[in-house]
Amino acid sequence: MDGTQDKLSVGAVTPSVARFDEPLKLRSGATLGGYELVYETYGTLNAGKSNAVLVCHALNAAHHVAGYYADDPDNVGWWDNMIGPGKPLDTTRFFVIGVNNLGGCFGSTGPRSVNPATGRVWGADFPVVTVEDWVASQARLADQLGIQRFAAVMGGSLGAMQALSWTIQYPERIGHALVIACAPNLSAQNIAFNEVARQAIITDPDFHAGHYYEHNTQPTRGLRVARMVGHITYLSDDEMASKFGRQLRNGKLNYTFDVEFEIESYLRHQGNKFSDYFDANTYLRITKALDYFDPAAEHGGNLSLALEPATASFLVISFTTDWRFSPERSREIIKALLDNRRDVTYAEIDAPHGHDAFLLDDARYHRLVAAYFDRISKDLGA
């Protein structure tokens, strides 16, 4: 019993599709004509439309944030432990929206979609999209749903970058930002890991310069390696040590290039699984969006200036063993917010799980988020 069994799921959910015909000018300079976004909602939008919470996804996730599909009950949303009736983000009080970002591979317009200009699949020609572009497209979705202002925008990792960007791009449209396991930009080391992943994909002969759909193939080998290297950065060294250590797969060494250690088996499994369901062109674009995110850049590197427009209240959470986006990086955000005298709550959660901790059911972490949403709920008079 971890204390969650008595909480309820949002139950069977159904994705919706929103169509946007007005072209979207992207940060790259390119313009995307019409596009579609797939999204899910949980809970009920109140009469004042004031209880909406947008949940932004990170690298490999999508709009299926909570609940399950009636025809696929094992397909549970990626943040189901966080969102549902009685859960930290309580769907009996809030109206929660999950959306697959532009360029994604789970239904929203992306590299696998047909380019209306050519009648062919976009593939490599799908433009590079940024965190800012995603936020702009999410704002249009809010318009379509009649939501003028979000009670909160929330995310972990790359999802948290979107929450942060919301406070800068649309300060009047966001009451609270929940910025979890985040950094104000990628370090050289972070970019380096992304670049290894990209090179593994791009140099896979099955990549065909990004037009692999036309060849009825995909760069599975590259995507596997990309996911393996990613996975190393999601777990802490300690967590790997306690979960796998030097445990042998078959009890003894075989002196071959087959799996010897459990950690090798785990990584290969993760790589295989990922390459079965994820799209390489999407992966490339998401890592680029991570690389590019740097709100301070257009303010001479001054994050305090970048966050000056923000009026939201903030909950910022980091995890002690997260070496991908370490607590030090979250503290840069805190400093910039305090420079602007913003309302900030900050916690460093002592958790062994590394970057992935934001997805896990840690009691202290979840209590904190629950308490924060209680406060938002009270402010709304809900």
Add this chain to the structure above:
Amino acid sequence: MDGTQDKLSVGAVTPSVARFDEPLKLRSGATLGGYELVYETYGTLNAGKSNAVLVCHALNAAHHVAGYYADDPDNVGWWDNMIGPGKPLDTTRFFVIGVNNLGGCFGSTGPRSVNPATGRVWGADFPVVTVEDWVASQARLADQLGIQRFAAVMGGSLGAMQALSWTIQYPERIGHALVIACAPNLSAQNIAFNEVARQAIITDPDFHAGHYYEHNTQPTRGLRVARMVGHITYLSDDEMASKFGRQLRNGKLNYTFDVEFEIESYLRHQGNKFSDYFDANTYLRITKALDYFDPAAEHGGNLSLALEPATASFLVISFTTDWRFSPERSREIIKALLDNRRDVTYAEIDAPHGHDAFLLDDARYHRLVAAYFDRISKDLGA
């Protein structure tokens, strides 16, 4: 001026080849028939043959440790800043030996050699070799050179593992072990990075199950990715931040998959360079030797028991920002040595350079090694 310009090089050097006809039984159970080792020596072996120092190489290096080649003066040995007249390992006092390990790709018998049993290049059929096998083959080289006992065996990283293994396998044949930037075994995270590198190589279509020589090709793509991921682990996060940070290659973002950030350019360059001169089958075997090294394993994980036979004196050095083999890992060795009441000097050098620090010309580090060799020299009555 960093204080080294007044020190001399060992000058132009020439490699030698030693031939061994007695079969070598390997840890894997396989037996290697005759084999050759390429080696270099610097300085003069004294009459008592007591001043020999063996320098063991790490992942991508070889027997060319110091000096240069008359016909290729830019090809300077990989530890030339450490070894030479007046340098920390002073070749006016010591006779220094560098050897390319078995399975290597710089002249010693390895995957690119011809298998006498078949008349074909070994390729994938070359056996898996371990640190213990290397040490055994190095002992035979010592025999051939008439060296009964090394004044010292020295190495960094994987080279240090060989020095450590010398103290266990041939305690009577080694006076001092210099164990630099080492760990008593790889962590799960270390193995994970090696496995990513191996999978990048093995799944490259040009790998041809290790028989790529016969196809007149090599898995260049895989080797590039392997080297890129390795490089990330050799540098510290801080060093990457100060060397590259988020510096753009062309002064502005281009929103393409070409190089945007300097760190990407650096990694691609390192990957390309490496794949031009290194052999993939050798790389696979060296990463395996790293994975397998674990002297405590056959003592129920008790490193103190494993080091019980060792009688050498030890200089152990770690570097504060080395996250591949952190100071904590060196302290495990220290604890085990102290449990055995061995003579140990230990230093943690405050250096920003990460794991690669052992190769760099850090004044405090070099002074320490120089002082230690002074002591060895005095003990020898030299």
